[in-house]
Amino acid sequence: MTMTRFFVNIRRFNALLPALALLVFAMVLAWGFLSQNKERPPKTVVAPDQVARVPSDALELRKLDVDLDLGPKLVLLKVTSKRKNGSNYESSEIRNLVFVGDDSDSLKWVFPTQMQELVSVHPVKASDGVIKGIYVEAIDKAKDSEVLTGNLSSVYLVFADGSGFKKVLSDVDEVVSRRNDDNKLRLIYQKQNSVRMALINMQDFRVLADRELAKMSEFKK
Numbered sequence: 001m002t003m004t005r006f007f008v009n010i011r012r013f014n015a016l017l018p019a020l021a022l023l024v025f026a027m028v029l030a031w032g033f034l035s036q037n038k039e040r041p042p043k044t045v046v047a048p049d050q051v052a053r054v055p056s057d058a059l060e061l062r063k064l065d066v067d068l069d070l071g072p073k074l075v076l077l078k079v080t081s082k083r084k085n086g087s088n089y090e091s092s093e094i095r096n097l098v099f100v101g102d103d104s105d106s107l108k109w110v111f112p113t114q115m116q117e118l119v120s121v122h123p124v125k126a127s128d129g130v131i132k133g134i135y136v137e138a139i140d141k142a143k144d145s146e147v148l149t150g151n152l153s154s155v156y157l158v159f160a161d162g163s164g165f166k167k168v169l170s171d172v173d174e175v176v177s178r179r180n181d182d183n184k185l186r187l188i189y190q191k192q193n194s195v196r197m198a199l200i201n202m203q204d205f206r207v208l209a210d211r212e213l214a215k216m217s218e219f220k221k
Helices: 002-035 145-147 216-220
Strands: 057-061 074-085 088-101 116-125 133-138 153-158 166-172 175-179 182-191 192-202 207-215
Touching: 002 145, 133 175, 153 182, 166 182, 166 192, 166 207, 207 216
Parallel strands: none
Antiparallel strands: 057 074, 074 088, 088 116, 116 133, 133 153, 153 166, 175 182, 182 192, 192 207
């Protein structure tokens, strides 16, 4: 009886072998899928103001995902900050723009620090399609500025080669309209209880006009 039971158990074990093999195979596939899809730490880049960076932020370079074709000799990258939360990384913020040319091994950082979030980046083109400059809206991420201004943004302009970086508007609630011709950029924006129009020279980024068009209270009547 003992030998009979032994052979019966052997037969049962052999019958289970295919099912066990399938189970092991499924576990290996699941482990491989999870390993491939596990978020890996970003490849970081050292910024010029590394001392001023938030220690839990990791900066990485990415290609800009807007329509900015600056030609084969110049690439425009964005510096994305990912805040680390335990072993994972939270959603990223664009903190800077970087120009890199084919004939240079150095990076040209547009903003002097990483203490801003770029919420809008657009090319400013002439009538022939040539990019005259780059339009940027950014929110100051410095702690003292966040307390004072909240989510108010500033508007910056920079030439297509990375030079001429200049702030043209401050403490803007919302840019309602943006229009440009060959030489001028026209912005309609809201600031506090006022709707304003700014006219900017695209040759030197001088603010030619900045006047009030209406009060917000007039639209509520």
